[in-house]
Amino acid sequence: MPSHFEEGALVGVLTTQPLDRLLDYKAPEGGCFVGAFVEVPLGPRKVLGVVWGPGRGDFDISKIRSVIRVLDAAPMLDEMRQFLGRVADYTLTPMPAMLRLATRSPGLGDPPSMRKVYRLGHAEPDRMTDARRRVLEVLSEYGGLSFTLGELAETAGVTSSVVKGLVKQGAVSEEESPRDLPYPRLDPELPGKELTGDQAAGAEVLGAAIRSGAYGTTLLKGVTGSGKTEVYLEAVAECLRKGRQALVLLPEIALTAEFLKRVEARFGAMPTEWHSGVTMTERRRAWKMVGEGGAQLVVGARSALFLPFRDLGLIVIDEEHDTSYKQEDGVLYNARDMAVLRASIASAQVVLASATPSLESWVNAESGKYSRLELKSRFGASELPDMSAIDMRDEDLPSSSWVSPSLQAAVRERLEAGEQSLLFLNRRGYAPVTICRACGHQIACDHCDARMVEHRFLKRLVCHQCGETKPMPEVCPSCEVEGKLAPVGPGVERLHEEAAALFPDARIAVLSSDLFGSARALKAKVEEIASGGADIVIGTQLVAKGHNFPLLTLVGVIDADLGLQGSDLRAAERTFQLMRQVAGRAGRAERAGLALLQTFQPEHPVIRAILSGDEEGFWRAEAAERKAAGVPPYGRMAGIVISSPEAQQAFDIGGALARADGPLRRIGAQVFGPAPAPIARIRGRHRVRLLVKAEKTAPLQAALAQWVAQVRLPANLRLSIDIDPQNFF
DNA sequence: CAGCCCGGACCG
DNA sequence: GGTCCGGGCTGT
Numbered sequence: 001m002p003s004h005f006e007e008g009a010l011v012g013v014l015t016t017q018p019l020d021r022l023l024d025y026k027a028p029e030g031g032c033f034v035g036a037f038v039e040v041p042l043g044p045r046k047v048l049g050v051v052w053g054p055g056r057g058d059f060d061i062s063k064i065r066s067v068i069r070v071l072d073a074a075p076m077l078d079e080m081r082q083f084l085g086r087v088a089d090y091t092l093t094p095m096p097a098m099l100r101l102a103t104r105s106p107g108l109g110d111p112p113s114m115r116k117v118y119r120l121g122h123a124e125p126d127r128m129t130d131a132r133r134r135v136l137e138v139l140s141e142y143g144g145l146s147f148t149l150g151e152l153a154e155t156a157g158v159t160s161s162v163v164k165g166l167v168k169q170g171a172v173s174e175e176e177s178p179r180d181l182p183y184p185r186l187d188p189e190l191p192g193k194e195l196t197g198d199q200a201a202g203a204e205v206l207g208a209a210i211r212s213g214a215y216g217t218t219l220l221k222g223v224t225g226s227g228k229t230e231v232y233l234e235a236v237a238e239c240l241r242k243g244r245q246a247l248v249l250l251p252e253i254a255l256t257a258e259f260l261k262r263v264e265a266r267f268g269a270m271p272t273e274w275h276s277g278v279t280m281t282e283r284r285r286a287w288k289m290v291g292e293g294g295a296q297l298v299v300g301a302r303s304a305l306f307l308p309f310r311d312l313g314l315i316v317i318d319e320e321h322d323t324s325y326k327q328e329d330g331v332l333y334n335a336r337d338m339a340v341l342r343a344s345i346a347s348a349q350v351v352l353a354s355a356t357p358s359l360e361s362w363v364n365a366e367s368g369k370y371s372r373l374e375l376k377s378r379f380g381a382s383e384l385p386d387m388s389a390i391d392m393r394d395e396d397l398p399s400s401s402w403v404s405p406s407l408q409a410a411v412r413e414r415l416e417a418g419e420q421s422l423l424f425l426n427r428r429g430y431a432p433v434t435i436c437r438a439c440g441h442q443i444a445c446d447h448c449d450a451r452m453v454e455h456r457f458l459k460r461l462v463c464h465q466c467g468e469t470k471p472m473p474e475v476c477p478s479c480e481v482e483g484k485l486a487p488v489g490p491g492v493e494r495l496h497e498e499a500a501a502l503f504p505d506a507r508i509a510v511l512s513s514d515l516f517g518s519a520r521a522l523k524a525k526v527e528e529i530a531s532g533g534a535d536i537v538i539g540t541q542l543v544a545k546g547h548n549f550p551l552l553t554l555v556g557v558i559d560a561d562l563g564l565q566g567s568d569l570r571a572a573e574r575t576f577q578l579m580r581q582v583a584g585r586a587g588r589a590e591r592a593g594l595a596l597l598q599t600f601q602p603e604h605p606v607i608r609a610i611l612s613g614d615e616e617g618f619w620r621a622e623a624a625e626r627k628a629a630g631v632p633p634y635g636r637m638a639g640i641v642i643s644s645p646e647a648q649q650a651f652d653i654g655g656a657l658a659r660a661d662g663p664l665r666r667i668g669a670q671v672f673g674p675a676p677a678p679i680a681r682i683r684g685r686h687r688v689r690l691l692v693k694a695e696k697t698a699p700l701q702a703a704l705a706q707w708v709a710q711v712r713l714p715a716n717l718r719l720s721i722d723i724d725p726q727n728f729f
Numbered sequence: 730c731a732g733c734c735c736g737g738a739c740c741g
Numbered sequence: 742g743g744t745c746c747g748g749g750c751t752g753t
Binding site: 043 | 742
């Protein structure tokens with residue numbers, strides 16, 4: 001295939017417009033190459049495109065127009081075109097959407113924009129002052145480097161008028177320079193933090209993998225404080241030594257100035273940042289410099305995976321289990337999986353770092369597909385407290401009470417010792433069910449059929465499925481009898497009521513996401529609690545992560561079985577991790593902590609695994625169960641998302657689609673749903689998900705594509721496919 | 730019959 | 742995705 005086209009030759013161009021095929025154009029004056037970013041006319045408009053190959057020549061030649069111009073940007077490498085194609089196949093995404101992902105940078109075609117920079121001039125200033133001397137020293141110290149006005153003034157510790165004064169006298173020269181400058185060089189030879197034996201050995205293994213220049217993926221497992229970051233930064237250093245580029249992906253929330261400072265401390269300069277908060281001009285610079293090799297290390301969110309790296313040698317996925325790597329809107333992909341794909345095309349190494357790896361990665365490491373490195377905690381022992389179960393079948397508990405006598409006793413002991421207790425219940429609101437004692441009717445949501453949850457604090461009923469709310473009715477909506485509506489079951493608000501009655505002198509704080517208007521208010525409350533502002537904390541999932549409570553020595557889980565009901569594929573995995581995280585809240589106090597799990601099924605394998613702390617054993621059992629069921633990571637699963645402003649309509653059509661699944665049945669795929677549970681309200685639209693389960697990816701993709709093609713939907717409905725077989729949920 | 734709105738086809 | 746075009750409806 002020719003890679004260069006003479007002027008007037010037919011070229012096939014992929015545009016960012018949602019057309020399902022390449023369009024033929026004539027090569028512009030001076031010709032063009034495959035991969036060139038071009039501007040082409042489309043109807044009355046000019047749009048961005050990439051020369052993808054020779055034209056098809058099956059279109060009326062007289063109607064073919066010419067490429068307007070080749071843009072001033074590094075051409076797309078063959079490797080990148082291959083990557084975009086593979087991701088498109090894998091996620092059933094049209095190519096133009098892929099190209100849009102890969103060109104998320106403003107003004108790609110603009111001529112280089114200029115700004116003023118400052119260097120050492122030739123003349124001597126008439127008068128030397130301290131401030132002036134500092135400016136000249138900074139400029140000579142950094143030799144050939146040029147500064148912007150602000151940078152120079154800040155580095156020298158003077159005001160900008162000092163610099164301006166020197167310019168006027170010719171001691172400092174002012175020049176125009178392109179705005180999109182290369183990023184400062186990173187120096188991998190600077191001394192890193194001293195590594196422990198474990199860490200040094202890990203760094204050596206990763207270093208050797210990078211020196212091999214081949215593809216490979218390593219699961220780097222280590223608890224918080226075990227030094228994962230130091231180890232993978234050494235891998236970055238090795239990658240930079242080889243002259244290749246490196247990418248570190250972080251979950252959105254972990255992308256902090258603090259992390260960037262750590263990188264700066266290791267390499268002597270800031271890396272290139274890429275995330276939604278980066279300004280337009282910086283974004284443009286980053287995109288261009290990544291493509292030209294003027295950026296050695298990118299630290300960014302998942303979309304950084306689609307930057308036009310010239311020679312990518314390493315991708316680090318920090319906190320690889322984090323669900324925010326899964327893009328949920330637009331193009332649906334999991335950055336963790338696509339990173340492995342990109343690395344395999346680019347002959348790069350991948351490091352998946354996590355304290356609690358996803359089951360998929362664990363299985364891949366176990367089967368030898370990935371290598372495995374484990375870092376031991378610096379503190380040796382586990383951070384988990386003592387754990388035991390309270391068998392609720394043995395507890396004498398009146399109805400509408402949930403804190404067992406055993407747990408009450410443990411809380412009292414903490415109150416007397418002046419220590420904190422956490423009562424954990426993963427259920428917001430007052431009561432999950434409201435029932436009419438006259439007729440037995442349960443109040444359900446009008447939109448999605450899920451039961452509505454009473455929130456006494458808000459004085460409303462709330463649907464946790466779709467977000468719909470309505471005032472608490474006085475009379476039963478079904479039999480119209482007054483005063484017979486009764487709450488059934490506990491929520492944190494009701495638990496609070498019970499705790500207040502049991503421990504009237506204790507200071508009780510409730511942490512539930514719906515009780516706080518802002519993140520700031522929540523943070524203030526958490527800090528107040530941490531410094532001893534409460535004796536008993538009652539919390540939902542909100543308390544599982546993040547802040548430590550140093551005074552907390554007891555965690556009581558009210559309904560440890562809660563998450564194990566239902567048909568969620570990841571119920572066991574999630575419950576295991578949630579319980580460990582929650583229990584861990586009592587693991588860092590001075591006195592040894594205690595976690596008590598109230599359960600009706602102490603023999604349940606998940607509860608037993610939590611209590612024994614046998615993580616490896618749990619993963620093994622969970623993996624075996626998945627294997628037997630043929631679900632990810634062993635079988636493939638795809639999701640079909642139907643969204644509409646009307647919950648009922650989306651639901652009805654979901655049901656109809658689930659029944660009309662000919663092409664899917666033919667390949668032995670099973671379609672599940674829609675059940676009420678998968679309805680979610682997202683940005684004003686209700687979404688229903690259907691699950692499709694199959695053994696292999698390729699036939700599933702083909703069947704889905706065929707199936708989607710034959711579906712005709714009402715105009716207000718959207719249908720999209722989420723084929724992220726490793727991690728649909 | 731002009732004005733306007735909506736859905737659909739098309740874009741090289 | 743943006744634009745244009747034609748059909749059908751409304752209103753005088």
